[in-house]
Amino acid sequence: MKQSIIYLVSALALFGQFNHAQAAEVEVKWSNSDKYSDMDAGEEHRKHFKTRTFTAFEEHFAKLAASLPDNQKLVFDVTNVDLAGDVNFGGNRRVRVVKSIFFPRLDFSYQLLNADNTVAKSAEISLKDMGFLTHTGIRYRNKSLSYEKEMLDDWFKKTFASEVIK
Template identity: 50%
Template sequence: MKKHIGLIITTGALLLMTSTALSTAFAADSEVKWTEPEKYRDIRPGDENRKRFQERTFKELEKYFAKLAAKLPEKQTLKIEVTDVDLAGDVRFGSHRQIRIIKDIYSPRMAFSYQLLSADKTLLSSGEVNLKDLNFMHGRGIKHRHEALNYEKNMLDDWFEETFSPVVAAVK
């Protein structure tokens, strides 16, 4: 006796699968390397375990670089090598525990190099980047307000837009 296995896909499921496939088809890849993180200016937690905080912070930034790279043409690769991070704010003792205090004088900074490679690994663009957002608490915080590392993400948005806007415009 032969068994026939049928597959029924509703129109909604087919549209969902198609849109998911298309959204990833037009995205570049990203690779992030963290060089000597023990020397970074400020990647310190408050009362959290330092290693877990660093891992969580790196993972969040890696996901954000991937989100930015998704705006670039497919089969390209955005390689990032981070050499320094200074998170917005500063860790201070508050009563009986350490907390991160966010003030204008503790601006976010990030130093990294980047390479944008084509599908055949030809270098399309590269550079050394030293970001510092002295105006991080004024005006632009709405976009990532409820996200971790919102000030750093705003700073990366500005860099990405300035650096890759012609490339992104050509994709649309």
């Protein structure tokens, strides 16, 4: 029994080392988030919705950065969020209605830092996807922030093509 536990602990430790071997660090700052174009929660409590949305974005940024070398750091400063769709009254409830005129937008600046904190790459970005409903193979179908994640994936692939670890 003791030997089985030792093998299990060893395997978990080894898995943990492989799991984090190739991942850049990520830092996300949410500047003036009370002024964002669209962080409307609909029926959900605004503070809870904002926290859940920011967490989902941060997890996605970390997922993207996982393909960058582990000696780098990717720093985001998000200055505006306009989620796909718009919150309207649907009967007695406030619901998010997704139509082509309510396309996702995201404004941020980023810095890709090397291990010595020198800037390898940086820019101010204003993303928008006016054709978000016409994409045929949405990767995040039925997931939270699916259109925004798709837009970020496309931007990341174009921006960091030469830095990504194959």
